[in-house]
Structures are given as C-alpha cells and as structure tokens.
Amino acid sequence: MRDPYTVLGVSKTASADDIKKAYRRLAKKLHPDQNRSDPKAQDKFAEINQAYEILGDEKKRPQFDRGEIDAEGKPRGFEGFHPGAGARRGAGQGGGPGGAQYYEYEFGGAGGARPGAGFDPSDLFGDIFGGGRRGGGQAFRRGEDxxxxxxxxxxxxxxxxxxxxxxxxxxxxxxxxxxxxxxxxxxxxxxxxxxxxxxxxxxxxxxxxxxAPHPLFKLHGRDIRLELPLTLYEAVLGGKVEAPTLTGAVEINVPPYTNSGRTMRLRGKGLPENGGKPAGDLLVVIKIVLPEKADTELENLMRKLQAEKPYKPRNGLL
The missing domain is CATH 2.60.260.20 (Urease metallochaperone UreE, N-terminal domain)
Structure with missing residues (x-):
C-alpha cells in the first residue's frame, strides 16, 4: 500500500476539509462503474478508500503520522515495548529476531478505534453518489431510474x-x-x-x-380506423370487397346502396389483447370515389337520373 498522502495527492499539512475534497474528486473519477473498460479500476478505487480510511479519521491520521500504524491501518511492531492499557500480546510474542517482542496494538477505548468503530468512508458516498444507508461499512443504494x-x-x-x-x-x-x-x-x-x-x-x-403515424391506419384507443375507397357502382350494387388490415387482406361484404361515411366493424382486428386489455376492432369507413377522368356516358346517366328520379339527401339540414 502506498503512502496515503501520495494516493490522495495531498500534503501532510493538508486540512481535513482538503483531504475530504481530494477523496470526493478521486472517488467520482475512479469509481469502477465509471471506468468499466479499465481492468485495474477496482484496485485503484480500493486504494483511495484505504487511504481515506487513514487520513479521514481524526484518530488514525495522527497514529499514522507518529508511525504507530502503517498505510493499511495495521499496528507496527515495536522493539522493547511492553504491553500496557490499550495493548495486548500477539500470538508470537517474544519470538522475534534478537529476542524482540512483537505486539498487536488494539485500538480501542480512549486510545483509538477498533475496526468498524472508527471512520467509515462509505458515509461520504451519500454526498458523492446521491445518498445511501449507513452502517456496516456499506453505502448500498439503488441506481437512478x-x-x-x-x-x-x-x-x-x-x-x-x-x-x-x-x-x-x-x-x-x-x-x-x-x-x-x-x-x-x-x-x-x-x-x-x-x-x-x-x-x-x-x-x-x-x-x-x-x-408512429401510419399512412393508411389511424389508432383510436385500441381500435384502428381505415378509410376504404369504393367505386360508385360498388356502393350502389354492393358485393364483396377486399380490404387491407395490419395482419393481411380480408374480404368484407358491402351492402347495396352503401353511403360514404358508413362504418363497418371488423371484430378483433385492432390492437390484440394485452395485459388484460381486450382486443380492439378495425373500423372500416366507406369513402365513395368517382372516376378520375371525365366520362360522358356516366354524365348522361346522371342527367337522366336527375330528370326522372330526383331525390333530396339534404332534407332537414336547411
């Protein structure tokens, strides 16, 4: 583990606020989720967390500066040191080279903090990444939708x-x-x-x-509307007419003397059933279309009809 001051890029005289700012900046920059293409991202992120565990803790930082703990927060061995309050013998005491005794320093009570009871860098993740729950050294939070x-x-x-x-x-x-x-x-x-x-x-x-809009079909709720052009003779005489749908062409029966605007309903040919919603229908709206080019014979027929069998479709409108 490198020197935590070097890892965070701060001097040994840096204030607690400067250390916190440096950590936040690096945490945003080096978070693994932001560097998925970097195979070493997890290691870099772990290193700045470890460094901030030392320098961000008001008790561990002076202990590191005095040489009592190393960059990983582990106590250093001291030759000729005798355990007193706040220290306990390690399993290998007295077995060191030259008769030196080694002790595992227990940071507790007034003398320091036991692992898990001191500074928790995850507390900062609420500020860096939008909040989280504290406790257990974790700040697990669901990402944003x-x-x-x-x-x-x-x-x-x-x-x-x-x-x-x-x-x-x-x-x-x-x-x-x-x-x-x-x-x-x-x-x-x-x-x-x-x-x-x-x-x-x-x-x-x-x-x-x-x-998206469709050139032929228009959506009305779960129903689909289609304007179906008919010739004048189809409208007068009636018969079977082919009509398009979104799942293939179908034949419909057009009654004789069908007017423009008449709507014919094809059940189940709209949006299909989904999530408990019933299937819609296809609404076929008749539109009578005259020939594009002038037709003398048709005109003569209409004049004869006008003269011999007139009718008044606009009665009641005026």
Missing part, C-alpha cells in the same frame, strides 16, 4: 417486434415490443439504468411507448 421514449411502428404495436433504442446513457439496446402494446405504456428494462454507488443494484430504464 432513467426515463426515455421509444417510437414503434403501428404494425409492431399490433404484431409485436423488436426495435433498437438509443438510450440517454449513449448505449444501444434491442428491445422486444409485446403485441398489443398501447401508446403511453411503459416498458421497464431492469438493471439498465444508472449505476449504483459502492456496489448497489443498478437502476432501471423506463421506456414510454409512442406509436
């Missing part, structure tokens, strides 16, 4: 799929989208959020789902 938005296509919302998400942390993840997901629903990615200080559990990522 991160909120993000993921935009999925309407077909993926209906059938399920996988999308690549760019996270606020800069990472890219492939996220599975369950079939039938709603706009505004959240997907929780456990352990993918903010790192936890001092070995705690990482936070989660909460992805709020947005569903």
């Amino acid at each position: 991160i909120n993000a938005v993921v935009t999925v296509s309407l077909p993926d919302a209906v059938q399920g799929g996988q999308v690549r998400v760019s996270l606020p942390t800069g990472r890219m993840l492939d996220v599975k989208i369950p079939a039938g997901i709603d706009a505004g629903q959240q997907i929780r990615l456990k352990g993918q959020g903010g790192p936890a200080p001092f070995g705690g559990t990482a936070g989660d990522i909460l992805l709020t789902v947005q569903i």
